[in-house]
Amino acid sequence: MSNIRYVQSLSPKQKPDASNLEFGKTFTDHMFLLDYTEGQGWHDPRIVPYGPLTLDPAAMVFHYGQAVFEGLKAFRTKDDRIVLFRPNKNAERLNVSNERLNIPHLDEAAFVEYVKALVSIDREWVPSAEGTSLYIRPFIMAIEPCLGVRASKRYLFAIIMSPVGAYYKEGIHPVKINVESQYVRAVRGGTGFAKTAGNYASSIKAQEEAKEEGFSQVLWLDGKEHTYVEEVGSMNMFFKIGGEVVTPELNGSILAGITRDSVLHLLKTWGVPVTERKISIREIYQASLDGKLEEAFGTGTAAVISPVGELHWQEHTMTINQGKIGELAQKIYDTITGIQNGTVPDTFGWNAVVE
Known part of the structure; x- marks a missing residue:
């Protein structure tokens, strides 16, 4: 999407050995961030180098638990295409969670495009070995600094990604x-x-x-x-x-x-x-x-x-x-x-x- 700001990582990481991938332990070079401010809506979509987030100690997520997330995967097919599996369903379910937690609705088509944009930039991180994939973790959390039990007026939507190995390395065992x-x-x-x-x-x-x-x-x-x-x-x-x-x-x-x-x-x-x-x-x-x-x-x-x-x-x-x-x-x-x-x-x- 043309409106996504992109800051390229100047320190690309060494990609892990595909035969030794652990679930959720290694992360790609970039992450996606999007802000929400009451009265302004969702704004400033950006892909930036993966790194720590700075939050106020009074950020409401720490105290009242307004946080939702999703999980999906990108796969490298046998003909070297990169595909996402049913990402529109993750977008729909994220908004179901948002509704229950009183978090603002996120445009579902935009969600899919944000995921695609991040995967495209870090496409070399999608492994090709049998059973491997790139796990994608979108999440939203309340970041307004306030010790009051109510819905936050500010949120952060982020996407991080992690290459993962075959779930069953030695065959499926019940x-x-x-x-x-x-x-x-x-x-x-x-x-x-x-x-x-x-x-x-x-x-x-x-x-x-x-x-x-x-x-x-x-x-x-x-x-x-x-x-x-x-x-x-x-x-x-x-x-x-x-x-x-x-x-x-x-x-x-x-x-x-x-x-x-x-x-x-x-x-x-x-x-x-x-x-x-x-x-x-x-x-x-x-x-x-x-x-x-x-x-x-x-x-x-x-x-x-x-x-x-x-x-x-x-x-x-x-x-x-x-x-x-x-x-x-x-x-x-x-x-x-x-x-x-x-x-x-x-x-x-x-x-x-x-x-």
Whole structure:
């Protein structure tokens, strides 16, 4: 976009070895910044050298938590194009989060153009090795210096990027998950459907305790009845029960995952029976006892598909598909990653090309 101011980095970094990339540890040469001031709106879009931000200690984000973010990826296809996967959906969801946190609306077409502009400038950072990508983190935070519980009058929108390695370096291994029986992540009417920092802060303790017990993630139940399945950490959940795929319906406390939406599109296209509804942990346990729980997997930007080999609920352990990845989960993973890397036709028009 011609109105984006560009300050080139005079100290380009050495790019990391693609075989040794860690998620979110290395960042590209530049970042995007955009200011919001009440009465003026969003202004001064700029791409500048990546570096620290200077904020007043009284910046409202530190005290009242007005902060939202997104996560998406850029991929280098087999024919050396650079594409973004469904960035318009991230733009839409960012505004859903903005609305809930009382942060000003950001033009969605501009959001996509800002992301494209930054990726284009740092395009050499998009890795080409199998399974690698450039992770993109847009975020907004309240920066007005004021110790008063109200909406801020000033915000900063920023985009930073990090090359990331293959999520499954040695093949997909199903994970062990603990069904959380004590803590609550979100309740209907709260901020569970928004991608806001506080949701993740409140989930950390349960995740750390689960890891100490040997589990990879936590499966959250609803905050009111502690009965119905919601989501896993940063992923939505799917279960294949007796030939039908079931995923928890979006009820106001579950994040509307973009990979989740993509999976629903694929399943319907393939003619696989799929339902969005309330599903209790007891129903899943009973299906396991009856031999009908055929597959379980999480969906998200980082892993695309994360198969679940074992669910632990209270004193019960459910082993799913003998602890192996299911045929359907593998097909979904291969299809989405194939669309992203250009080896599977993009019949849905999901990829946005970065010029």
